[in-house]
Every structure is written in structure tokens, then in C-alpha cells.
Amino acid sequence: MIEIVTLILAISLAAPLALKIDSRYIAIVTSVALASASVYYNMPIGVLVSLLALAMALDKSMGVFGLALSFSTAATVLAIYVYYAPAPVTYALVALALVTASVYGMLAMGKTRENVESAVKYVVFSGIGKVLIVVGYFSTLAGVAEGIYITLLGFMIELGIVPFHAWVVDTYALGAPRGVAALAAFSKMTTLFLLLAIVRTVPPSAQVGFVAVVISLASMLVANVAGLTAKTLGRVMAYSSIAHMSYALAAVAVVWWLGDKSTSLFGHTWRVLDLAALVIVLEALTTGVAKAGIFSYLTTNTSDASPPRRSVLNVLNVFSLLGLPPLLGFWPKLFLIYLLLAYLPAPIAIFIIAWVVVNSALATPYYLRTLRIVAEAPAPNADNITSTYTALTSTLIGLLIPLAFIYLIGTL
Amino acid sequence: MEVALAIFLPLAASIASLFSRSEKFKAWSVTLGTFLSAIAATYLYLSKTPGVYGFDWIQSIGAKVEFRLDHFSLPMGTLVAWLVAAISLYSVKYMEGDYRPGWYWFFFGFFATSMMIIVYAENLWFLLVGWEGVGLASWALIGHWYRDEEDKWVGREEKVAGVPYWWTPSVAGLRAVLTVRFGDAFFLVAIALFYIMLGTVSLGEMTHAGALKTLGVVPLLFFALGPFTKSAQFPFHEWLLTAMTGPTSVSALIHAATMVKAGVYVLIITTPIFVLVHGSQLYFMVVTALGLATAITATIIALTSMEYKLVLAGSTAANLGIIAAATGAAGLLGLHGHELPLSLAFLHIAGHAVSKASLFMGFGAVIHETATRFIGEVGKLWRHMKTTGVAMALSMLSLVGVPPFVGYITKELALENVFEVGHLYHLDLLTPLLYLLLFTTPIYGMRLIGLTFIHGGEPGEVHEAPVLMWIPYTALAVATVALGGYLAIYKFPLTDALVALLAGLAVGFALYIARPGVQSKTLRPLWLLAYRRFYMPLLYDGAFPTLYSWLSRATRVVDNRLFDGLYHNAIPTAFAVLSIQVRKFASGNVNVYLLYALIGILVTMLLLML
Structure with a gap:
């Protein structure tokens, strides 16, 4: 897989020189190749991500930034491969660097002052985060006890967890919408898969888990409260992203803090850490797919303005972010609660469940506002391939998950 | 399969009626459905082996779609189905030209199916489906004439203590549904409690449930509130009296075949189960006492009412009270080692239903022809409506319990239970109370017949009812004699109670047929108290609202x-x-x-x- 990704990247670099073609065609070919490779390596999430890139590439010409799309897709598929293969974490670190460079370019693709500001803020803070991740990870491998703490800090900055979140708001609001789509889909997904790969390789630390739980709980509350009065699509989605990343971090943090154990779900025995991984994967998919759909249909320079056209299909994406069953976004929240139920009757588990539920409810008003922004914009309908694909994905995967569990129960 | 046909054919016909705008199509399709249902019910009665048939519905709460074919459901199903069919045939003419045929015919079939579910249901959750169905249909049909024209009201436009003493169809429909919903809430809770405590709500399985003995009396009383409100037992009888705002065919349906009969029927079929519960004596005493209170109160109301249908409604409540009292008494006797004499109470459902259906349809024809609902506004109808007059006289004699009509035999047998309980518990006041009841009953019967057909003002242009209308009620009137004769072969009760009955008949004959017009100023306050229905509407329409x-x-x-x-x-x-x-x-x-x-x-x- 790594060889294939490297080859694709090499071909991508050579293609514009050799063929003098619009780089979005490179993104199309790359996406198809990555989707095929993902099928070959049995990575359904890789297929979904590749098809998302394909949809984005088919939608509109991207000039030279098609190449950035191609790179970011390859990076994300690589990170997914590292987690599932499993392969050395170093490749995922490389993927993270690659996706950062690509998304930086895409955020600035409108070349306006706001786009550039967004891109710079992203690269500065994301850069700090990456450095901390790399330093922390290798320090941990070298036996430095504090290394994991530095890694955690890096992830908190990279994912935009409160209080390291302010850059996320500016980046989402001021970046070129399709760049923001790439940030939400590829950058966040790559980071989360890297997190999963690292969690698997480093020993758990209850102390770090406790800190991460406290911060992620505070982070989801701050994000959801701030989202309540945010007015534009970009800012609301930024707070939504912070909240979703907080849910994801909370899943793994709880397991580190309270310890891994076995639990029964749908008649099968699960390790709680595996459930946490499931939460993170589904959370990454939810937020990435839905936000890619929402941002990709915008034709404005930034998403800090009212959408000029309405979108009907993105209503499904917003509902998915809200966590409405049976859409995709419902399931990570449900599994997070199942995960916490494994720790009952510990009062802290009950408290965290209540906290998560209250936060989900708290987010409802701003998602409903998003719904109005998207659906009540002027006619005609501006749905495109990406919004169609993402809405279908949010719905179909949401419907497939319970079927998968019914199948699991049936195998008993 | 046959049982499903008997139950669901009326509903299927109702649904089919929605697909045509033709009033005739609606009327005849539902009537056909009810006749086919009656044939299926008869076939079941004659050929089907008793047993329980059905399948699981919602396992987690023990809900099953189960049909019980036994010595209660088979005759009851046949009776209900044929009465519904007869009333449906009558309605074809009676409702001709009505402004709301779609509504009427849909809910007619819906009502019939809901009642048939109650009759055949083995599982209480399934029974609840029919139970709620009759509640909904009764609301829809009592308030059928939603334009609330004055000639559809019950009562005259007057206020008593600031409370309106007249009821429009809309108000009456609401009154009915609110009253029965009150009882239904407790009924639902009771079924849930049964399931939690016994692990089943299927009647057959409940009898064998280990925890049945320790169930306690509270769930039984909660359960009984459903039948009490549905069958208009005191103090929940008010809705039944004002339900007369509906078309007369609906009144016949509610009073003879469905709704109110559902209440007492459920009391009867659950008695063999509840008698096994420790402490159920209190439950049966409450049922008996409320039944008697209903019978006496409603009889007095019937005696003083000034509207044709209100007299009949009062008599329905009175007979429901008798059936409930007989059921409660049967339970009390069962607790003392006697064999449960439930069939005696059950027989009176049939005895009353036949005569009451006939009376409602006949007096519906009278109202139809004379265009008034008040007694005494026109009279001497005998000269113009001979067939109807004879049919009403026969049915009324049966209703008030004159031998050898079916009503006499069934009522006497039902009251035998209550007399027996009076002896067993040394309740000295019970016997005179029952004699008073038997004495009073024929008086209201004679009053209604005398003031409608024999005496009163000369009517204007009045004709005999159309053939399609008089055939059903005349046939039922003849049936009161035929069934009486049939039952007399097996059992013809001759007790002291007959003296009270004949004395009442003589007084009624003297006051309203031989020498009408006797009035007493001294008794006027008592008359007013009864005429105002013991001022209970002040509670339901004044205090509660x-x-x-x-x-x-x-x-x-x-x-x-x-x-x-x-x-x-x-x-x-x-x-x-x-x-x-x-x-x-x-x-x-x-x-x-x-x-x-x-x-x-x-x-x-x-x-x-x-």
C-alpha cells in the first residue's frame, strides 16, 4: 500500500509536467486508484475517502490545487492504512505532514486576504501541534515518561480542543470553502487515524487520560455554548468541529483513565478500547463527510457569508452532525454512551454520560440554525456531486450500521 | 379464519365504503359487510370447537392476537353481529339523505369490528384495541351531527344554577369520550400491572398464574373502572343519557349491541379469574353495590324523563346496573363455594339487547315521523303507526320484564343472584330495594307507550315507517316473544318478585293508559329532583369544568x-x-x-x- 501511495504521489507530481492537463483530472485518477487500492486492502473507509475526493474533483475545476486534493487524499488513505495494516506510525506522521501542506494550499486557493490569513493560522497552529506530536511520540518511544503528555498537547492543538481552538474558528470562517472541506475531511481524519495508531502503540497513562477527559469535557461544552450565537456557516461548523473532536478525544481518554476492560454489546464481547476506536472512526467519518458536503457546495470566497444558493441534500448532512438517528452521526454518540455504560455503576461514568447527552441537546439550536442557513438560502438548488455523495453516505452508512449489528446478533 | 371474517368484515366494508362518493354504495356495502359478519359468527357458533386461536403480537409485553371461542364469546358474537346487521339495515333508510354519510358508515363498521374484537379477544392487550376502538367510534357517532341543530339536542335550552341543561351532539360526544377515557386510563394501568405481576394477560393463562392469588384488590378495582365508565355505571352514567344526541340508529347500536355491553361483558368474562384473587370480596361487593345504585338511579330517571330516547337511555343504564349487580353477586356466591352463576347475568345481556334494539329503532321511526323528541307533544300514534305500535308494545313489555317475554326470564334469573347474596350476607334492605326496582320499572314502560301511542295530542301528517325501517324492529319484537317461549321451556322463574312487578304494571297501566293525567303537587319536588337527573349534570358540566x-x-x-x-x-x-x-x-x-x-x-x- 505504501508503495502504491508513493507511486501515486510521484505520478501526481510528474503528471502536469508530462501531460499539461488540469490537475483536477489528476485528482480524479488518483482518487480512483486510491479507491481501488483501498478495495484491494479491504479498507472501506479508504474507499469512502477516495470517493469523496473524486466527487470534489468532479464538481469544479481547481486549477493547480487539484494536486493538493490528490495529495491530501493519498495522505489520509495512508493514515488509514497505517492504522488498519498495521504499519509503522512514522508513515502516519509523514501523512500528517503531507496533508498539512496540501490543506494549507487549498485554504488559500481563493487568494484573498482572508483565505491567506486562514491558511497561515492553520499552518502555524497545526505546525506547532505536529511538532509536539512528533517530539512527544518519539520521546515516549525513547522511554521519556512525559513524552505522552507532549503528544497529547500536540493532538489537542491539532484537533482544536479548547483552549487551543481559536485558530479553528478563523480558519473555518476565512478559508476558501473547498479548502475548509478538505481540512474537515482529510486533515481531521488523518489526525484521528494517527491518534488511533499511536494509542495502539504506546502504553496507556491514567494520569494523562484524566487530564484529557477533563479538557475534552470542558471543550465540548465551550464549543457547544459558543456555537449557540455563531451566525455564519463557517463559524457554526468550526464550533461543531471542535465539539466533535472533543467527543472523539473523550472516548479514548476515558479508556486510558478508567482502564481497558471487556464489555458485552449485541451479544458479543468487546474490548472497551476497540469501542473507543469505533467511536473515533465514526466521529471522523461523520464530521468529515458532512462538512465536506456542506462546504463544497458554497461558491463564495469564504464561508463567513450567507450562502448565495440553497442546498436540499445538505439538510441530511446537518441532521447527521446533529446526531439524528438513523443517520451516521447518531452512531458515534450512541457507542460513546455504550462505552461509558461499561464503567457503570461508577458515578463518574453516569456523570460523563449525562454531560455528553446534555451537550448533544445543547448543540441542537445551532444545527437547526445551520439547517435554515442551508435550506432557506435563495433558489435555485445548488446541490452538486459532493453534496449528493456526502448526503447519501451519511444516510446509507447510518442505515447499514444497525444492519451490521443485526447480522452480529444473528451470528450468535 | 371464520373468526377473523366475523370480526373484520364490517371494517373491511367500511374501508371499501370510503372509495365511493355514492351514499347508497356506502350504506349497502357496510350493511352487506355486517350481514356477512353475522353469518360468519353464526357459523362459528354452530360449528366451531371451543378453544383459543391466534399468534404472538408484541412478545415483550405479552401481547397476542388471540381469539377465544367459548360459551360466552360464541353466543355473544352471534348476538352482537346480528343486532349490528339489523341496525345497519334500518340505518339504510333512517340515514338516507344525511349530510355526512361517509363519516357515519365508516364509523359504523369500525364500531362493529371494535366490539367484535372485544367479544372474541383472549388477550387483554388485543381486547384493549377493540376497547379503544369503540371509545373512538362512540365519540365519532354521538357527535355525528356536528352542526348541532336544536332538534338533535338532549334537553331544552335552560340553565340550572348557571349550568346549561341542554347538550348538543358535539358536547355529548366530548362528554362520552372524556368519561370513558377516565376509566380507560385505569384500565390500561391495570392491564400493565397484570402483566408485570402475572407475566401474562391472556385470560386462560391468567387463571393458572401462580401469582394470581396475591394480586391484591387494587389492580382489580383499577381494571373495573374501565367497564364501569364504559357501561355507564353510577356515577359515570351521565354520558350515556346525553349520548342520545346521536342518530337513533347509533343509540340502538350503543345501547343494544356495542359499547355499554362491552363493559358488562368484560366484567362477566373476568369474574372466573378475579374470584381466585385473595381479597376479591371487596371488588365484587363494589361491583354489586354500584350495579344496584345504577339500576335504581337510572330507573327513576327513566320514570321522569320527558324525551323518548332519554327514557330508553335511562332504562339501558338500569339494565346494565342489573347485569353488573348480578355479575358482582355471582362472584360473591363463587367466593362462598357456590358454582359461579355467571350465565344468569350473561343471559340478560341478550334479553335486554333484543328488546332495546327494537325500541330504539321503533322510537327512532316515531321521532322521524313526528319530528319531535319530546313525550306528549304528539300522541295517539296507534292510529297511524299500527305496526310500530304493536312492535313497541311487545318490546316494552319484554324490556320491563313482563312474563312470558324474554326480558322477564333473563331479568328474573339475573336478579336471583342478587337475592341470593342478600340472604347470604343478611342484607335485609336488599330485598325491599329490589322489589322497589321491579315495581318502578313497568311504570316508565307504560308511561312511554301510553303517552306516545294511546293518549296525547292529535298528530299532524304521520305515516307508518318505511318497510325497510319497520322490518328490523318488528322482527326483534317478535323475537322477544319467541326467545321468551324458548327459554321458558328450560326455565320459567316464578318468585315473589313477580308480585312487585305485576303491581308496578297495574299502577303504570292505571296512571298512563287507563286514567292518564293524574298529577301530584306534593310529589313535584321529588319529580323535579329526578327530572334534573339528581342534579348530577351540575357536577359534570359545572363543578368539574x-x-x-x-x-x-x-x-x-x-x-x-x-x-x-x-x-x-x-x-x-x-x-x-x-x-x-x-x-x-x-x-x-x-x-x-x-x-x-x-x-x-x-x-x-x-x-x-x-
Whole structure:
């Protein structure tokens, strides 16, 4: 897989020189190749991500930034491969660097002052985060006890967890919408898969888990409260992203803090850490797919303005972010609660469940506002391939998950 | 299969009726459905082996779609199905030209199917489906004439103590549904309690449930509130009297074949189960006492009412009271080692139903022809409506329990239970009370027949009812004699009670047929008390709505000031202020963002050191 990704990247670099073609065609070919490779390596999430890139590439010409799309897709598929293969974490670190460079370019693709500001803020803070991740990870491998703490800090900055979140708001609001789509889909997904790969390789630390739980709980509350009065699509989605990343971090943090154990779900025995991984994967998919759909249909320079056209299909994406069953976004929240139920009757588990539920409810008003922004914009309908694909994905995967569990129960 | 046909054919016909705008199609398709249902029920009665048939519905709450074919459901199903068919045939003519045929015919079939579900249901959850169905259909049909024209009201436009003493179809429909919903709420809770405590709500399985003995009397009393309200037992009888705002065919349906009979039927079929519960004596005593209270109260109301249908409604409530009392008494006798004499109570359902269906349809024809609902406004109808007059006289003699009509035999047999309980428990007052009841009953019968067909003012242009209308009620009137004769072969009770009955008949004959017009000023206050229905409407239309209105206003104040203030003002404002403050973190200044990052790092370090 790594060889294939490297080859694709090499071909991508050579293609514009050799063929003098619009780089979005490179993104199309790359996406198809990555989707095929993902099928070959049995990575359904890789297929979904590749098809998302394909949809984005088919939608509109991207000039030279098609190449950035191609790179970011390859990076994300690589990170997914590292987690599932499993392969050395170093490749995922490389993927993270690659996706950062690509998304930086895409955020600035409108070349306006706001786009550039967004891109710079992203690269500065994301850069700090990456450095901390790399330093922390290798320090941990070298036996430095504090290394994991530095890694955690890096992830908190990279994912935009409160209080390291302010850059996320500016980046989402001021970046070129399709760049923001790439940030939400590829950058966040790559980071989360890297997190999963690292969690698997480093020993758990209850102390770090406790800190991460406290911060992620505070982070989801701050994000959801701030989202309540945010007015534009970009800012609301930024707070939504912070909240979703907080849910994801909370899943793994709880397991580190309270310890891994076995639990029964749908008649099968699960390790709680595996459930946490499931939460993170589904959370990454939810937020990435839905936000890619929402941002990709915008034709404005930034998403800090009212959408000029309405979108009907993105209503499904917003509902998915809200966590409405049976859409995709419902399931990570449900599994997070199942995960916490494994720790009952510990009062802290009950408290965290209540906290998560209250936060989900708290987010409802701003998602409903998003719904109005998207659906009540002027006619005609501006749905495109990406919004169609993402809405279908949010719905179909949401419907497939319970079927998968019914199948699991049936195998008993 | 046959049982499903008997139950669901009327509903299927109702649904089919929705697909045509033709009034005739609606009427005849539903009538055909009810006749086919009656044939299927008869076939079941004649050929089907008793047993339980069905399948699981919702396993987690023990709900099953189960049909019980036994010595109660088979005859009851046949009776109900044929009465419904007869009333449906009558309705074809009676409802001709009505402004709401679609509504009427749909709910007619729906009503019939719901009642048949109750009759054949083995599982209480399944029974509940029919139970709620008859509740809904009764609301729809009592309030059928939603334009509330004056000739459809019950009562005259007057107020008593500031409370309106007249009831429009809309109000009557609401009154009915609110009363039965009150009972249904307890009924539902009781079924849930049965399931939790016994692990089943199938009647056959409940009998063998280990925990049945320790069930306690409270779930039984909760359960009984459903039948009490449905079968208009005192003090829930008021809705039945004002339900006369519906078309007369609906009154016949409610009083003879469905709804109110469902209540007493359920009391009867559950008695063999409840008799096994420790402490159920209290339950059966309550059922007996309320039954007697209903019988006496309603008889007095029937005696003084000034509307044809109200007299009949009062008599229905009275007979339902007798059936309930006989059922409660059967339970009490069962507790003392006697064989449960439930069939005696059950027989009176049939005895009463035949005569009551006939009377409602016949007096419906009278109202139809004379265009008045008040007794005494026109009279001497015998000269113009001979067939109807004969049919009504026969049916009335059966209703009030004159031998050898079927009503006499079934009522005497039902009351035998109650007399027996009086002896067993040494209730000395019970016997004179029952004699009083038997004495009074024929008087209202004679009064209605005398003042309608024999005496009173000369009517204008009045004709005999159309053939399609008089055939059903005349056939039923003949059936009261035929069934009486049939039952007399097996059992013809001759007791002291007959003396009280014949004395009442003689007094009624003297007062309303031989020498009408006798009035007493001394008894007027008592008459007024009875005429005003013991002023119970002041409770249902005055006190309860006022209390509810106060409660509603108080709730509104609390809701507006506390909850609205909290949920719609205080909390949103607090969150808005907080949200705006939190959003100020994203000021756009990178230096400040770096400061936050440093603070964040410090905070996490502090947390790590904890």
C-alpha cells in the first residue's frame, strides 16, 4: 500500500509536467486508484475517502490545487492504512505532514486576504501541534515518561480542543470553502487515524487520560455554548468541529483513565478500547463527510457569508452532525454512551454520560440554525456531486450500521 | 379464519365504503359487510370447537392476537353481529339523505369490528384495541351531527344554577369520550400491572398464574373502572343519557349491541379469574353495590324523563346496573363455594339487547315521523303507526320484564343472584330495594307507550315507517316473544318478585293508559329532583369544568411566569451572554491565540500534577 501511495504521489507530481492537463483530472485518477487500492486492502473507509475526493474533483475545476486534493487524499488513505495494516506510525506522521501542506494550499486557493490569513493560522497552529506530536511520540518511544503528555498537547492543538481552538474558528470562517472541506475531511481524519495508531502503540497513562477527559469535557461544552450565537456557516461548523473532536478525544481518554476492560454489546464481547476506536472512526467519518458536503457546495470566497444558493441534500448532512438517528452521526454518540455504560455503576461514568447527552441537546439550536442557513438560502438548488455523495453516505452508512449489528446478533 | 371474517368484515366494508362518493354504495356495502359478519359468527357458533386461536403480537409485553371461542364469546358474537346487521339495515333508510354519510358508515363498521374484537379477544392487550376502538367510534357517532341543530339536542335550552341543561351532539360526544377515557386510563394501568405481576394477560393463562392469588384488590378495582365508565355505571352514567344526541340508529347500536355491553361483558368474562384473587370480596361487593345504585338511579330517571330516547337511555343504564349487580353477586356466591352463576347475568345481556334494539329503532321511526323528541307533544300514534305500535308494545313489555317475554326470564334469573347474596350476607334492605326496582320499572314502560301511542295530542301528517325501517324492529319484537317461549321451556322463574312487578304494571297501566293525567303537587319536588337527573349534570358540566378551568389557569400562570420565564427567557439569555463571551476568544489575533495555547499548556500541567 505504501508503495502504491508513493507511486501515486510521484505520478501526481510528474503528471502536469508530462501531460499539461488540469490537475483536477489528476485528482480524479488518483482518487480512483486510491479507491481501488483501498478495495484491494479491504479498507472501506479508504474507499469512502477516495470517493469523496473524486466527487470534489468532479464538481469544479481547481486549477493547480487539484494536486493538493490528490495529495491530501493519498495522505489520509495512508493514515488509514497505517492504522488498519498495521504499519509503522512514522508513515502516519509523514501523512500528517503531507496533508498539512496540501490543506494549507487549498485554504488559500481563493487568494484573498482572508483565505491567506486562514491558511497561515492553520499552518502555524497545526505546525506547532505536529511538532509536539512528533517530539512527544518519539520521546515516549525513547522511554521519556512525559513524552505522552507532549503528544497529547500536540493532538489537542491539532484537533482544536479548547483552549487551543481559536485558530479553528478563523480558519473555518476565512478559508476558501473547498479548502475548509478538505481540512474537515482529510486533515481531521488523518489526525484521528494517527491518534488511533499511536494509542495502539504506546502504553496507556491514567494520569494523562484524566487530564484529557477533563479538557475534552470542558471543550465540548465551550464549543457547544459558543456555537449557540455563531451566525455564519463557517463559524457554526468550526464550533461543531471542535465539539466533535472533543467527543472523539473523550472516548479514548476515558479508556486510558478508567482502564481497558471487556464489555458485552449485541451479544458479543468487546474490548472497551476497540469501542473507543469505533467511536473515533465514526466521529471522523461523520464530521468529515458532512462538512465536506456542506462546504463544497458554497461558491463564495469564504464561508463567513450567507450562502448565495440553497442546498436540499445538505439538510441530511446537518441532521447527521446533529446526531439524528438513523443517520451516521447518531452512531458515534450512541457507542460513546455504550462505552461509558461499561464503567457503570461508577458515578463518574453516569456523570460523563449525562454531560455528553446534555451537550448533544445543547448543540441542537445551532444545527437547526445551520439547517435554515442551508435550506432557506435563495433558489435555485445548488446541490452538486459532493453534496449528493456526502448526503447519501451519511444516510446509507447510518442505515447499514444497525444492519451490521443485526447480522452480529444473528451470528450468535 | 371464520373468526377473523366475523370480526373484520364490517371494517373491511367500511374501508371499501370510503372509495365511493355514492351514499347508497356506502350504506349497502357496510350493511352487506355486517350481514356477512353475522353469518360468519353464526357459523362459528354452530360449528366451531371451543378453544383459543391466534399468534404472538408484541412478545415483550405479552401481547397476542388471540381469539377465544367459548360459551360466552360464541353466543355473544352471534348476538352482537346480528343486532349490528339489523341496525345497519334500518340505518339504510333512517340515514338516507344525511349530510355526512361517509363519516357515519365508516364509523359504523369500525364500531362493529371494535366490539367484535372485544367479544372474541383472549388477550387483554388485543381486547384493549377493540376497547379503544369503540371509545373512538362512540365519540365519532354521538357527535355525528356536528352542526348541532336544536332538534338533535338532549334537553331544552335552560340553565340550572348557571349550568346549561341542554347538550348538543358535539358536547355529548366530548362528554362520552372524556368519561370513558377516565376509566380507560385505569384500565390500561391495570392491564400493565397484570402483566408485570402475572407475566401474562391472556385470560386462560391468567387463571393458572401462580401469582394470581396475591394480586391484591387494587389492580382489580383499577381494571373495573374501565367497564364501569364504559357501561355507564353510577356515577359515570351521565354520558350515556346525553349520548342520545346521536342518530337513533347509533343509540340502538350503543345501547343494544356495542359499547355499554362491552363493559358488562368484560366484567362477566373476568369474574372466573378475579374470584381466585385473595381479597376479591371487596371488588365484587363494589361491583354489586354500584350495579344496584345504577339500576335504581337510572330507573327513576327513566320514570321522569320527558324525551323518548332519554327514557330508553335511562332504562339501558338500569339494565346494565342489573347485569353488573348480578355479575358482582355471582362472584360473591363463587367466593362462598357456590358454582359461579355467571350465565344468569350473561343471559340478560341478550334479553335486554333484543328488546332495546327494537325500541330504539321503533322510537327512532316515531321521532322521524313526528319530528319531535319530546313525550306528549304528539300522541295517539296507534292510529297511524299500527305496526310500530304493536312492535313497541311487545318490546316494552319484554324490556320491563313482563312474563312470558324474554326480558322477564333473563331479568328474573339475573336478579336471583342478587337475592341470593342478600340472604347470604343478611342484607335485609336488599330485598325491599329490589322489589322497589321491579315495581318502578313497568311504570316508565307504560308511561312511554301510553303517552306516545294511546293518549296525547292529535298528530299532524304521520305515516307508518318505511318497510325497510319497520322490518328490523318488528322482527326483534317478535323475537322477544319467541326467545321468551324458548327459554321458558328450560326455565320459567316464578318468585315473589313477580308480585312487585305485576303491581308496578297495574299502577303504570292505571296512571298512563287507563286514567292518564293524574298529577301530584306534593310529589313535584321529588319529580323535579329526578327530572334534573339528581342534579348530577351540575357536577359534570359545572363543578368539574370549573375546577379544571381553575387548574388550567393556575397552570398557565405557573407555566408563563415560571417555566416560560425560565426556559424561554432566563436560560436562553444566560446561554446567549455566555456564548457571546466565549466567542470573544476567537478575536482573530494570533498573538492572543498563542497566549491561550500557553495558558492551556499551563492548565494541563497543573492538572497532571494533581
